[in-house]
């Protein structure tokens with residue numbers, strides 16, 4: 001069976017929470033996130049997400065196997081560190097949808113699933129009367145010991161989807177990196193797209 005996607009919202013997400021945690025731990029281990037997966041962190045983060053009635057997930061399946069996922073929720077439901085830069089700039093949260101992670105196993109990349117992840121989440125955001133979509137990405141120095149030589153940043157892909165990098169909208173997420181003894185803050189920069 002070919003690769004296919006399915007979109008779900010609200011309670012229908014619940015059965016896929018464990019898959020999402022598994023994919024996050026597997027895929028964010030790579031540069032630039034270097035996340036040393038933590039079940040407690042995943043449970044806390046994903047419970048907030050699962051509890052929101054307007055949370056949204058796009059899931060990529062290979063047959064019945066979950067191989068990728070992308071999430072979204074209204075910004076006012078997102079965590080304090082996600083909302084912080086918008087509140088600091090007096091940008092009303094109500095018109096904005098927050099796109100969480102997009103994660104797809106390596107062997108399924110380059111077939112257009114990442115584009116579909118954006119299309120589906122943006123359609124859901126628009127149907128919920130959002131005027132903007134935002135997401136954030138970790139900011140790494142140009143020279144980093146863990147950066148693979150063949151690493152290609154996703155910036156071009158994001159510009160092509162209509163997003164602008166908004167350096168003034170920044171925050172910090174805390175996680176433990178694979179080379180760290182304990183969690184530390186990582187700088188996160190937002191990207192934003194206006195729908196109308």
Ligand SMILES: CC(C)(COP(=O)(O)OP(=O)(O)OC[C@H]1O[C@@H](n2cnc3c(N)ncnc32)[C@H](O)[C@@H]1OP(=O)(O)O)[C@@H](O)C(=O)NCCC(=O)NCCS
Nearest residue numbers: 027100101102103104109110111112113114115116157160
């Ligand atoms: C983000 C991600 C889901 C995109 O998935 P994807 O299915 O490979 O994306 P697409 O196939 O839709 O391609 C996106 C673009 O990259 C190019 N591309 C991606 N992978 C490619 C590959 N292996 N070979 C050639 N081109 C590739 C595509 O041509 C496309 O460019 P276009 O917009 O000019 O057409 C995937 O790269 C991923 O899981 N990355 C790791 C996690 C991450 O960093 N997520 C983002 C932050 S949460």
